[in-house]
Amino acid sequence: MGFEVAGTGSLAKRPYKGAYRWIGQVRYKDGGGAWRTKAKALTDAHGAAIVTAGGRSTRNVKAAREALAAWVASCRGAVYTGRDGVAEYVRRDVEARRGTIEDTTARGYLDYMPLFSPLAGVAMAELAPKDVRAWVSGMVDAGKAPATVRKAFALLEQTCERAVEVGDMAANPCTAQIRRHDLPKASHAAPNALDAEGVRRVNALLDVAANPRLRVGARLALHAGMRRGECCGLRWGDVDAEGGVIHVRRSIGDRGTLAAKDGRHTYAKGPKSKAGARDVPMTRALAADLAAWRAAQEAEWRRGDMAVPFAECYVLGYADGSHFTPHALGRLWAKLAAGRHARSAEDGRRRGDGWEPGREPVTGTEGRVVTFHDLRHTFATVQVAAGADVKSVSALMGHADAAMTLNVYAASDADARARAMAQAAPLLDAGSQAVALRAV
Incomplete structure (x- = not known):
């Protein structure tokens, strides 16, 4: 592939799940010099089909044209056969x-x-x-x-x-x-979530963490179930302090070795899926952290040129409107979680955030050092253990399908299973005279 493309392509329709979807078409010359036609079912930024109605309907035609233009642009490149x-x-x-x-x-x-x-x-x-x-x-x-x-x-x-x-x-x-x-x-590996003691320990470590971006970022993951990119993509305008709600609306993506034309490796993008756009109530600890950090950030913003409205500044970012990167946030957490317990007290190198001589690493229920994403796992596990229904947990997590929440988290908490069985046991035992030596 990689083609000599004729024109800008065209749109067509095909039946799709009781309606129609937009199809892009383009004429191109292959490596052998022959002209061919290529078609593609067009999708939006979330990967969802761009649908329309039959006949002369132009519903979603703007989105279809944008997707067509992006696709045609991607077809122009080095020829490979x-x-x-x-x-x-x-x-x-x-x-x-x-x-x-x-x-x-x-x-x-x-x-x-x-x-x-x-x-x-x-x-x-x-x-x-x-x-x-x-x-x-x-x-x-x-x-x-x-x-x-x-x-x-x-x-x-x-x-x-x-x-x-x-x-x-x-x-x-x-x-x-x-x-x-x-x-x-x-x-599906069992989530390496924190247990109750682990949650208490991490909260205590975050309370005294010297780096406020680590403290607030990790709290967003642990207390709101946000992904690392979502933490970095949160703006102050998304934080409703009066309503006690966080509006998750965007994420920061990492291109890795794929730098953009401007040389940037990170960029703002929409949520992972449509379900990723969600509203999450704040806990008291998270609200307190955000309030204190907002006061410090707003003061710094006022000392600057205020070129960007404060509501558009990123919570973990800077006064000029730039964002903090997911990679940097992950490194900060990794330092705290690893504990650096193997280094001696006489080590003269600069200590990382959260490092203390002799402090053990932060480990989860699977015995591994807890990653930043494991904080999000902990949020879901705690919700399920507290008796929250799976549909609500799925919505809070931004999962596109509640089945994923059910398969990963509902099956992982032994205490939750025991409580569920204890509630159901009287109904299941009704009418039976049998007596067991041990039962729920």
């Missing part, structure tokens, strides 16, 4: 799609490129199911996690679909048989 090796083809295809997918998604795809090295010597047009099966088997034998293998396979599968569309392959070699019988079963 079915004669290229699979690894190179996949890499170029990901880079060509920038503009139609989030840069954070593209960065994640490129992180999988080392896994494609065994296919580097296989031409894309000649890739066969036996090659894919051997590649999957090699990843499994190398001890790659099931989720990693499945994601790499999905990337190859969707790349092959596009290659078939433009004539670079005759058929997609990532068959349903391979998906059913060769891919390792997906496994």
Whole structure:
């Protein structure tokens, strides 16, 4: 792929779930010089289908035109054909799609490129199911996690679909048989959340943390279930102090090695999904931290040129309107969580935030050092343990599907299961005269 494109493309409609969806079409010249037509189902920034009605309806046509323009722009680039090796083809295809997918998604795809090295010597047009099966088997034998293998396979599968569309392959070699019988079963690791004592300890450490961005950022994750990028993307205008509510409306994405034309590696973007835009009530500790930090931030803003309205300044950011980065926030938390307990009291190097000689690391219920994202896991686990219904927890977490909340968190809390059984036991035992030696 990577084409000489004719014009700016056109729009069409196709039936979709009882309605219609917008389809983009473009004429392009392939590597052999032949003109072809390529079509793509258009999606919005969240990956959702852009739907419309039949006939002459122009509903959502503006969004469709914007998506079409972004897609056509991504099609213009270096030509790569079915004669290229699979690894190179996949890499170029990901880079060509920038503009139609989030840069954070593209960065994640490129992180999988080392896994494609065994296919580097296989031409894309000649890739066969036996090659894919051997590649999957090699990843499994190398001890790659099931989720990693499945994601790499999905990337190859969707790349092959596009290659078939433009004539670079005759058929997609990532068959349903391979998906059913060769891919390792997906496994969900239990969340490494803090237990009750761990929550108390972390709150105490945050109370005395010297860095206010660490204190407020970690509290947003632990007390509001916010992702690291969402913490960095929160603006003061999103904090309703009177109503006691935080409005989660954006996130800061990290392009990693994919720098934009302006050289920036981070950027503001919408939530992870439509469900990611949510309102989260504040706890007293979080509200107090935000109030104190707001006073300090507003004072600094007033001492500056006030070029950006204060409501548009980022909570963890700076008076000039710039944001704090998710990577920096993660590093601050990692220093505190690791404890640096192996360093001696005589070590003359500068101590990181939260480091104390002899202090043990912050570990979770799975015995691992707690990551920043584990604070978000803790928020959900505590909600479930407190008896909150799964639908409400899902909404607070910004999950697109409550089933994810149910599968990950509702099954992980033994105390919650015991309480649920204790409540149901009288109803289940009704009418029985049996007496057990031990029961709930």
